[in-house]
Amino acid sequence: MNDFITYLVSGVAIGCAFALIGSGFVVVHRVTRVVNFTQGTLAVFGGLIASTLLKGALPHGIAEIVAVLSAGVIGLIFGFIATGKRGTPPLISLLITLGLSTLSAAFFILFWGQNPISPPGIGGATDVLGARIETQRLLVVVVTVIAFVVLSLFFDRSYVGKGLTAAASNPRAARLVGINVRWMGFLSFGIAGVLGGLAGVLIAPTNAVSFASDLPLALGGFAAAVFGGLVSVWRTLLGGIVLGVVGQLVAGYLSGSYQTEVALLMMLAIMIVRYKSLSAEEAK
Amino acid sequence: MLTVTSLSRAFGGVYATKDVSVTVPEGELRGVIGPNGAGKSTLFNLIGGHLRANAGSIEFGGARVDRLPVHRRARLGIAIVFQGARLFPEMSVLENVMVGANAATRAGAVAAALRLPSQRNEERGIRQRAFAALGRVGLAAWAERDAEALPLGQQRRLQVARALMGEPRLLLLDEPASGLRAAEREDLSELITELHREGMTIMLIEHDVSMVMRLADKITVLDLGEVIAEGTPAEIRRNQRVIDAYLGGEAAHADAE
Incomplete structure (x- = not known):
């Protein structure tokens, strides 16, 4: 029973990271129609930058915030490279993000080496229904929920958020009312960077990250995003959590090496079942 | 001009x-x-x-x-109202018109980006102006409906209201x-x-x-x-x-x- 709760909570925590990464996919895809394959890379950036800053004696909190914002800036730059040239088709932009993510892996090895790195988290453990759970994992869940609330308030209430929603809804009409749709695209990459960075910073203390983490993180995030039809942020959260929990249960009771396969299977199943609604979304 | x-x-x-x-x-x-x-x-x-x-x-x-x-x-x-509707289908009629206020921010995107959501007064002002614009084109009663649900003629009037929000x-x-x-x-x-x-x-x-x-x-x-x-x-x-x-x-x- 204790084992089960441990798997459950750590699954929810990893699922939250998938959801943050997945919502990055959603935000960029809605505004630019590009599937941003640097999404996992941005999470790795977040985790690794945080580890370096913490070693450089920045206090907890500040280091993590700086790391998240740095990931946001890197996301912005990636967005500019991938979609900056006017009229670049989404498929070409996708290939550019794929290239950027490969380049970044080389960059990670150059600066941080090949070994997985785990920056210190908040440490300690908390009792949850009799099971000892690392407090960091609970922090992941709390911060993710806050991030999702802020994200949806941002889209519904803020001036820029409404501009992003308008640009996503109908780019031609958005231009008519004076919205710079290209800038909104860059901005969406920046937001994706912040979301990815946040995921990396939160997850790295319990699940060490390295240059090779970008693919499993991106896959998990993408599966969560597909669960949300690549449009719904809240369904992405649900998808991430389902995926995280199933993955942890499989890892706990069967074998740890099946996690990525579980994500892939889930993604394939959803894509085949929901194929029609996904392609309808594409057609718009 | x-x-x-x-x-x-x-x-x-x-x-x-x-x-x-x-x-x-x-x-x-x-x-x-x-x-x-x-x-x-x-x-x-x-x-x-x-x-x-x-x-x-x-x-x-x-x-x-x-x-x-x-x-x-x-x-x-410069505001254009096209024959074909160019609306935001997922938004309500009122929201469609409110988005039109973007064009009135002549200061540009940076100034607009710096505006905080906490500026409720401005938001309320935009909402009131959007209602007024809808009233002018005779769509006030439709404010809360989905823009997509409007007949074509009214979608065009909605575009006029949206254009007016931009103070063209x-x-x-x-x-x-x-x-x-x-x-x-x-x-x-x-x-x-x-x-x-x-x-x-x-x-x-x-x-x-x-x-x-x-x-x-x-x-x-x-x-x-x-x-x-x-x-x-x-x-x-x-x-x-x-x-x-x-x-x-x-x-x-x-x-x-």
């Missing part, structure tokens, strides 16, 4: 507009008429930035705008009356007259020639992409070239109906 000089645009060797020059002074209501394919909509698309000219220039408020993208021209105060200095109306019933046409004419009286510069493309004759200060007549006449409604009515190219045919057509 608007000076179009020798504007040309060709599609695959065929000129949609050829050497078109039009000057619209501030506060004027300019009618633009001509048979199908005369290049009226192309002219509007060029002014709004949806198409790039092959040659010629467009000056607006004393500055060249012909190289600016659509959203920059919108911020300068030049309003381009591309056949706003097409597909409307007689009573709706009357309301629309009244709205256009009212905006004109308030000093807005307006260009109006309309198939309903009698409506244009009634509303416009001056009329520009296009045929096969070229300006064939320009003058007051009375002058246009008497112009032989116009009668031959267009009005004659139209009158005969009207008789046949």
Whole structure:
């Protein structure tokens, strides 16, 4: 029973990271129609930058915030490279993000080496229904929920958020009312960077990250995003959590090496079942 | 206000507009008429930035705008209402109109980005203005509905309301009356007259020639992409070239109906 709760909570925590990464996919895809394959890379950036800053004696909190914002800036730059040239088709932009993510892996090895790195988290453990759970994992869940609330308030209430929603809804009409749709695209990459960075910073203390983490993180995030039809942020959260929990249960009771396969299977199943609604979304 | 000089645009060797020059002074209501394919909509698309000219220039408020993208021209105060609806389908009617306030932030994107959501007063102001704009076009009762659910004629009125939110200095109306019933046409004419009286510069493309004759200060007549006449409604009515190219045919057509 204790084992089960441990798997459950750590699954929810990893699922939250998938959801943050997945919502990055959603935000960029809605505004630019590009599937941003640097999404996992941005999470790795977040985790690794945080580890370096913490070693450089920045206090907890500040280091993590700086790391998240740095990931946001890197996301912005990636967005500019991938979609900056006017009229670049989404498929070409996708290939550019794929290239950027490969380049970044080389960059990670150059600066941080090949070994997985785990920056210190908040440490300690908390009792949850009799099971000892690392407090960091609970922090992941709390911060993710806050991030999702802020994200949806941002889209519904803020001036820029409404501009992003308008640009996503109908780019031609958005231009008519004076919205710079290209800038909104860059901005969406920046937001994706912040979301990815946040995921990396939160997850790295319990699940060490390295240059090779970008693919499993991106896959998990993408599966969560597909669960949300690549449009719904809240369904992405649900998808991430389902995926995280199933993955942890499989890892706990069967074998740890099946996690990525579980994500892939889930993604394939959803894509085949929901194929029609996904392609309808594409057609718009 | 608007000076179009020798504007040309060709599609695959065929000129949609050829050497078109039009000057619209501030506060004027300019009618633009001509048979199908005369290049009226192309002219509007060029002014709004949806198409790039092959040659010629467009000056607006004393500055060249012909190289600016659509959203920059919108911020300068050029608003277009297209025949086809260009709405945000997932938003309510009111939200669609509120988004129109973007064009009024002439300070540009950076200033807009720095505005915080906490500025509730501004939000409330925009909401009130959006309601007022909907009232002007007679859609106040529809404010909370989905924009997609509106019939086409009302979607166009919604576009007018959205354009008004941007406080445009030049309003381009591309056949706003097409597909409307007689009573709706009357309301629309009244709205256009009212905006004109308030000093807005307006260009109006309309198939309903009698409506244009009634509303416009001056009329520009296009045929096969070229300006064939320009003058007051009375002058246009008497112009032989116009009668031959267009009005004659139209009158005969009207008789046949």
